[in-house]
Amino acid sequence: MDKDMPNFQEIAKAGAGASFRIKGKFVKSPAKGQPIEVLVNDAENHYVKLIGNVADTKAYPLSKKTHTLEYLREIAHLRPRSRYLSSMTRVRNSLSMATHIFFQNKGFYYIQTPLITGSDCEGAGEMFAVSTLLPQSGDPVKQVKAVNKENEIDFSKDFFKRPTFLTVSGQLPLESYACSMCNVYNFNPAFRAENSHTTRHLAEFWMIEPEVGNG
Numbered sequence: 001m002d003k004d005m006p007n008f009q010e011i012a013k014a015g016a017g018a019s020f021r022i023k024g025k026f027v028k029s030p031a032k033g034q035p036i037e038v039l040v041n042d043a044e045n046h047y048v049k050l051i052g053n054v055a056d057t058k059a060y061p062l063s064k065k066t067h068t069l070e071y072l073r074e075i076a077h078l079r080p081r082s083r084y085l086s087s088m089t090r091v092r093n094s095l096s097m098a099t100h101i102f103f104q105n106k107g108f109y110y111i112q113t114p115l116i117t118g119s120d121c122e123g124a125g126e127m128f129a130v131s132t133l134l135p136q137s138g139d140p141v142k143q144v145k146a147v148n149k150e151n152e153i154d155f156s157k158d159f160f161k162r163p164t165f166l167t168v169s170g171q172l173p174l175e176s177y178a179c180s181m182c183n184v185y186n187f188n189p190a191f192r193a194e195n196s197h198t199t200r201h202l203a204e205f206w207m208i209e210p211e212v213g214n215g
Contacts, residue, residue: 001048002041011048017060019051099187099208108183108210113170115189118162121172126193127165128203133158166191170209178213185210 001008011020024040031037040048061075062082072079079085100110116130133146133153146157155163170186177184190207 005040005048007048007050011050014050015057015060016063018057021049021051024048096187103185103210106183108185109177109181111170111174111177111184111186113167113173113186113188115167115191116160116164117167118160118164119172120165121167121169126195127168128191128193130160130164130166131155131158168192169207171211174209174211178211180213182213183210184213 001011005011014020022038022040024038026036027039029035029037062078066084067082069084072082072085080089103110120127131153133155146154148154155161158164167188168190170188170190174184174186186209187206189204191204192202194201194203
């Protein structure tokens, strides 16, 4: 942009988060690392217009510096604009597609196994419970909506009429499908309620589980 443009000083004050409407001419770039650039040098036929108030950009929560993941979680609508999250998402997309292509080329069927289940597949006993009996607020132990004579939770009055949990694995459903459809796999979320808040344990993750049958 030419410094002699009428609104150059106004545009120069804009910081991160500013939006522009630009009209110019594509030219060969003299800078390294980019083949072309937009040249704005004519006030009548070319312009850069700031959309919104310049002062608003001071409140824009993202800057050029690196932000922690904890901070990015507080601005969910802007998280994908960070380099870390956007790069991770692109890599994850490529890995997911490669996973499906691999199994599909091998003749496997993709099975969407249930995320809510009544079985503890791996017998770990560390699962997240799913229930409609607990109150929305207050002490959940004292205010359970349904209890029996033994003062225990009466799951017969729950949504699924029995204790249910977020799955730790889709292995059991896959085994029954493998007996009928031979080679199957799933690539679904799994949940582990392990009381270990370290980088080596995840409460939610996506797991690949193939099962080979004898059909």
